[in-house]
Amino acid sequence: MSDFKPILTEHIHTENSHTLEFYRSVGGYSALEKVLKTMAPDDVTNEVKASNLRGRGGAGFSAGLKWGFIPKEGDKPKYLVCNADESEPGTFKDRLLMTKVPHQMLEGIIIASYAIQAQLAFVYIRGEFYSEYLILEQMIAEAKEASLLGKNILDSGYDLDVVIHRGAGAYICGEETGLLESLEGKRGWPRIKPPFPAIEGYLKSPTIVNNVETLANVPHIINRGADWFRAIGPEKGPGPKLFCISGRVKKPGVYEEPMGISLQDLIYDRAGGITKDRKLKAVFPGGSSSPILTAEETEDLKMDFSGLASVNSMLGSAGIIVMDETVNMVKACLNVARFYAHESCGQCTPCREGTSWLVKILTRLYDGNGTRRDIEMLLEITDNMGGLADFSLGSFGKTVCPFGEAVSWPVRSFIEKFENEFVACVNIGGAVV
Amino acid sequence: MTNNDPKFEFDKPEMVENIISHYPDKRSAVLPLLHLAQSQEGFISSAVMRTIAQLVEAAPAEIADTVSFYTMLYTEPQGKFNLQVCQTLSCSLNGADELVDHICGEYKINPGETTEDGKFTLTKVECLGACGTAPVVQINNDYHEGLSIESLDKLLDSLE
Numbered sequence: 001m002s003d004f005k006p007i008l009t010e011h012i013h014t015e016n017s018h019t020l021e022f023y024r025s026v027g028g029y030s031a032l033e034k035v036l037k038t039m040a041p042d043d044v045t046n047e048v049k050a051s052n053l054r055g056r057g058g059a060g061f062s063a064g065l066k067w068g069f070i071p072k073e074g075d076k077p078k079y080l081v082c083n084a085d086e087s088e089p090g091t092f093k094d095r096l097l098m099t100k101v102p103h104q105m106l107e108g109i110i111i112a113s114y115a116i117q118a119q120l121a122f123v124y125i126r127g128e129f130y131s132e133y134l135i136l137e138q139m140i141a142e143a144k145e146a147s148l149l150g151k152n153i154l155d156s157g158y159d160l161d162v163v164i165h166r167g168a169g170a171y172i173c174g175e176e177t178g179l180l181e182s183l184e185g186k187r188g189w190p191r192i193k194p195p196f197p198a199i200e201g202y203l204k205s206p207t208i209v210n211n212v213e214t215l216a217n218v219p220h221i222i223n224r225g226a227d228w229f230r231a232i233g234p235e236k237g238p239g240p241k242l243f244c245i246s247g248r249v250k251k252p253g254v255y256e257e258p259m260g261i262s263l264q265d266l267i268y269d270r271a272g273g274i275t276k277d278r279k280l281k282a283v284f285p286g287g288s289s290s291p292i293l294t295a296e297e298t299e300d301l302k303m304d305f306s307g308l309a310s311v312n313s314m315l316g317s318a319g320i321i322v323m324d325e326t327v328n329m330v331k332a333c334l335n336v337a338r339f340y341a342h343e344s345c346g347q348c349t350p351c352r353e354g355t356s357w358l359v360k361i362l363t364r365l366y367d368g369n370g371t372r373r374d375i376e377m378l379l380e381i382t383d384n385m386g387g388l389a390d391f392s393l394g395s396f397g398k399t400v401c402p403f404g405e406a407v408s409w410p411v412r413s414f415i416e417k418f419e420n421e422f423v424a425c426v427n428i429g430g431a432v433v
Numbered sequence: 434m435t436n437n438d439p440k441f442e443f444d445k446p447e448m449v450e451n452i453i454s455h456y457p458d459k460r461s462a463v464l465p466l467l468h469l470a471q472s473q474e475g476f477i478s479s480a481v482m483r484t485i486a487q488l489v490e491a492a493p494a495e496i497a498d499t500v501s502f503y504t505m506l507y508t509e510p511q512g513k514f515n516l517q518v519c520q521t522l523s524c525s526l527n528g529a530d531e532l533v534d535h536i537c538g539e540y541k542i543n544p545g546e547t548t549e550d551g552k553f554t555l556t557k558v559e560c561l562g563a564c565g566t567a568p569v570v571q572i573n574n575d576y577h578e579g580l581s582i583e584s585l586d587k588l589l590d591s592l593e
């Protein structure tokens with residue numbers, strides 16, 4: 001593991017790594033040339049399928065499989081959307097990729113667009129990322145100038161335009177169908193699936209939505225081959241991975257490691273251990289939508305799709321949030337619930353009403369005005385929103401989008417794993433720490 | 434619409450054309466047009482909504498519906514500097530709550546309010562996607578990361 005060298009972030013410490021000139025000097029766009037000169041669109045999809053690259057946006061779906069869902073027949077235009085909404089709490093990796101090596105992402109976008117034969121692609125970037133947006137605009141201008149975008153790219157006969165589209169502040173626009181509604185100029189209300197975007201997406205046309213990091217992997221897969229990629233980390237979800245660590249650690253940041261690195265190594269080695277050498281209490285392993293883990297559960301835990309499934313949590317966006325022994329779990333739970341209450345799009349009653357009740361009840365517990373019954377009620381509400389007793393059974397379906405689960409899982413895990421602190425709020429009156 | 438309703442015109446019509454030309458349908462240009470209008474006016478007035486509605490061939494109510502959904506689109510003027518303090522977990526674990534209290538005390542405002550001289554608006558916002566450098570305050574378009582009460586004070590004093 002120690003001989004792993006960063007792939008996606010190899011050049012981030014070099015000055016001007018964001019420029020086209022620099023990116024080309026380290027072999028950038030050679031994968032695109034290879035694709036346009038020697039590969040048919042299906043060859044590209046098959047190579048990516050063979051690499052077993054799984055989506056880095058949260059759900060972990062195979063990128064190649066998804067591209068393969070785009071219908072071959074029909075005269076509707078096809079679209080590719082790069083999801084740069086990055087709004088899952090604890091996640092800040094796409095921002096790094098966009099500021100430091102935007103052309104790596106763009107090369108991935110062009111290759112993916114070619115694979116599905118799209119002539120127009122979008123980068124949907126969260127509105128708050130303004131300086132990042134300016135970098136992407138510069139990236140587009142440079143690429144057009146160099147005939148990497150526009151008509152007849154690198155004399156191949158293939159045409160593609162890429163438009164950078166700014167969001168305007170809404171977490172739910174990271175969900176792919178909420179994103180598409182937003183791209184169409186409407187409120188970001190997720191759509192009922194099916195139909196999936198690959199069949200009916202942007203303007204009812206076949207559309208692929210992929211995360212920034214997913215697409216950034218693509219040029220490397222083309223250059224070095226699916227076998228090389230599959231040999232990094234575990235078979236069932238290989239490749240390099242950006243892990244974001246924040247909260248109570250000494251050296252928070254983004255660390256690129258092979259999939260399957262141990263969580264303990266990430267926390268105690270890469271991130272330098274817990275602030276003030278305190279004891280670890282709990283961790284969100286994959287953004288605040290993933291069920292939290294106790295300190296014991298983090299031992300011997302491998303950070304990959306199956307490792308996290310084995311402890312009934314998920315890799316999600318790989319946003320690791322560390323909480324030490326001094327963090328009050330009722331307060332942390334309230335903070336998370338408040339986030340979701342604020343961000344619920346309001347379309348489904350269980351989610352809209354449920355999130356606001358969670359906040360009300362958690363607030364009165366935290367303030368010392370709660371009862372035992374309140375704790376039970378929290379669990380009942382999460383049940384109604386899609387919460388589930390056994391994560392592995394899955395229980396999608398009570399709400400239009402998985403946001404219902406994304407609230408229920410973390411809130412339930414707080415209560416189930418740290419019930420004593422919730423009970424203490426009732427018994428002692430108010431949160432202690 | 435009557436003749437007395439206030440009107441809004443974009444300063445840079447060529448930019449409007451350019452934006453609309455990027456998209457296969459006009460309605461998709463709504464968010465970028467709203468951003469452009471807000472950068473010109475400071476907020477989205479109903480005149481702005483009517484102008485954009487006309488440009489993209491939608492009803493003004495449809496534009497209003499979109500506007501009401503997004504936290505970054507303001508329907509009222511904001512202070513010259515909008516202090517958007519992230520309050521989500523990683524920032525809260527690293528002192529964001531204290532930053533909010535400090536600003537409230539120092540400038541005598543509550544979250545959502547603007548100082549009497551119109552200089553500062555205090556807004557509590559959710560995760561800004563920069564949790565590794567918590568706590569984070571976005572002031573207008575710019576991120577300020579890894580702040581302490583002292584460095585925030587210095588920063589706010591330097592804003593003119």
Ligand SMILES: Cc1cc2nc3c(=O)[nH]c(=O)nc-3n(C[C@H](O)[C@H](O)[C@H](O)COP(=O)(O)O)c2cc1C
Binds near residue numbers: 061063
């Ligand atoms: C509530 C919610 C929020 C999401 N936010 C993001 C996000 O900010 N960025 C992202 O890439 N994917 C996000 N996703 C996942 C997307 O819906 C989608 O699965 C992803 O963009 C697909 O790309 P991938 O296959 O490359 O991972 C979110 C999903 C849900 C349910």
Ligand code: SF4
Binds near residue numbers: 189343344349401404
């Ligand atoms: S689950 Fe929540 S966020 Fe998702 S569509 Fe329903 S109300 Fe909106």
Ligand code: FES
Binds near residue numbers: 090
């Ligand atoms: S929690 Fe504040 S930037 Fe993410």
